[in-house]
Amino acid sequence: xxxxxxxxxxxxxxxxxxxxxxxxxxxxxxxxxxxxxxxxxxxxxxxxxxxxxxxxxxxxxxxxxxxxxxxxxxxxxxxxxxxxxxxxxxxxxxxxxxxxxxxxxxxxxxxxxxxxxxxxxxxxxxxxxxxxxxxxxxxxxxxxxxxxxxxxxxxxxxxxxxxxxxxxxxxxxxxxxxxxxxxxxxxxxxxxxxxxxxxxxxxxxxxxxxxxxxxxxxxxxxxxxxxxxxxxxxxxxxxxxxxxxxxxxxxx
Numbered sequence: 508x509x510x511x512x513x514x515x516x517x518x519x520x521x522x523x524x525x526x527x528x529x530x531x532x533x534x535x536x537x538x539x540x541x542x543x544x545x546x547x548x549x550x551x552x553x554x555x556x557x558x559x560x561x562x563x564x565x566x567x568x569x570x571x572x573x574x575x576x577x578x579x580x581x582x583x584x585x586x587x588x589x590x591x592x593x594x595x596x597x598x599x600x601x602x603x604x605x606x607x608x609x610x611x612x613x614x615x616x617x618x619x620x621x622x623x624x625x626x627x628x629x630x631x632x633x634x635x636x637x638x639x640x641x642x643x644x645x646x647x648x649x650x651x652x653x654x655x656x657x658x659x660x661x662x663x664x665x666x667x668x669x670x671x672x673x674x675x676x677x678x679x680x681x682x683x684x685x686x687x688x689x690x691x692x693x694x695x696x697x698x699x700x701x702x703x704x705x706x707x708x709x710x711x712x713x714x715x716x717x718x719x720x721x722x723x724x725x726x727x728x729x730x731x732x733x734x735x736x737x738x739x740x741x742x743x744x745x746x747x748x749x750x751x752x753x754x755x756x757x758x759x
Contacts, residue, residue, distance in 0.1 A: 508533070510558055513578045515571040516614050516717045521621040521642065523567055528558035529575060531583040532745075540745050547649045553579055565646035568621075570718025572645045573740075574612070577719055580745055581607055590739045592725065596732035603725060605738060615717040622680060625711030627704055635704075639681035640712050651677045654690075672697050675705075678712055 510530045519525030536552050544552075553575050554564030564572065580588070586607045593600045622641045629635040643651075655673060658665040676693040680686065687693055697705060721738045 509582055511578060511582045513575055515567075516574055516612055516719070517568055517571050517619075517642075518615055520615050520617075520619050521568060523571060524559075524562060527562055527571075527575060529578055529582065530556050530558055532556060532579065537583075537745065540743075546652050549576075550645055550649065565644065565649070567645050568642045569645055569648050570642070570716065573719055573721075576740070576744075577607055577610065584745065588738075588744070590743075592736055594727040594730060594732055595734060596727060597730040599727055599729035601728050603723075603736070605723060610723075610738075611720040613717045613720060619715065619717070623715050625708055625715075627707050627711075637683055638679055638708055638711070639684075640678045640715070641680050642715070642717075643677060647677065675709060675712070 508530050510528055513527050513529050515523065515525055515527060517523060517525075532552070536555060539548060539552050550564055550572070553572065554562075556579055557564060557575070564575075567575075588605045588607055589602050590605075591600055592603045622639055625638045625640055626634045627636045627638065651673065655665070655670055658669065658673075672694055673690075676690055676697055679693050682693075682696075700708070721740055722735050723738065724733065725736045726733045
């Protein structure tokens with residue numbers, strides 16, 4: 508069975524491994540993908556393919572995990588990945604081919620820490636608030652997903668915008684030195700922040716992020732509209748495109 512050493516974008520700077528050996532999937536693991544698995548089921552599948560069993564996949568930072576996710580696909584099925592895209596301008600649908608080895612990888616900078624401060628300035632350039640934020644782990648993402656599912660099942664409508672705010676709130680550990688105890692309180696506070704302040708907070712968090720950039724430049728074959736499109740990262744990411752050409756020719 509093939510194996511590969513996967514170098515983590517965090518570079519081991521936060522106490523997790525800098526390199527993790529990974530093996531290709533077997534058929535038992537692959538069949539999980541055909542049953543519309545939940546995030547935690549896919550996480551377990553990736554974890555089962557980690558050769559070093561002392562590594563707990565739930566303790567890894569999410570961006571390192573995504574590197575394992577992509578490399579598991581590469582070692583199992585290769586670099587070529589094709590998915591459909593509809594043009595935002597004219598609606599033309601077309602397949603997009605991606606070489607996964609060409610995806611941009613952002614490494615954590617030297618001196619980066621698992622927790623970091625984001626200063627939000629007032630109109631005069633003075634520090635108004637200090638948000639202590641952290642890089643999220645896989646286990647924390649699983650808990651966040653469960654909270655979101657619970658919110659969706661409630662009586663109050665829960666939109667994609669709400670999910671976005673929850674994602675930011677999950678990164679905040681303290682405000683002006685006071686530890687965050689109630690995540691829902693942070694969500695409420697974020698909702699009432701001026702847009703300029705929330706933008707500064709989001710930009711400050713993004714500036715510390717690392718990992719694989721899951722987007723590519725794309726130009727519509729019909730109207731020429733150019734944009735940046737996200738790469739679909741779902742269980743279908745592992746489905747290969749079969750070539751039936753030879754069989755069709757033999758029957759013609």
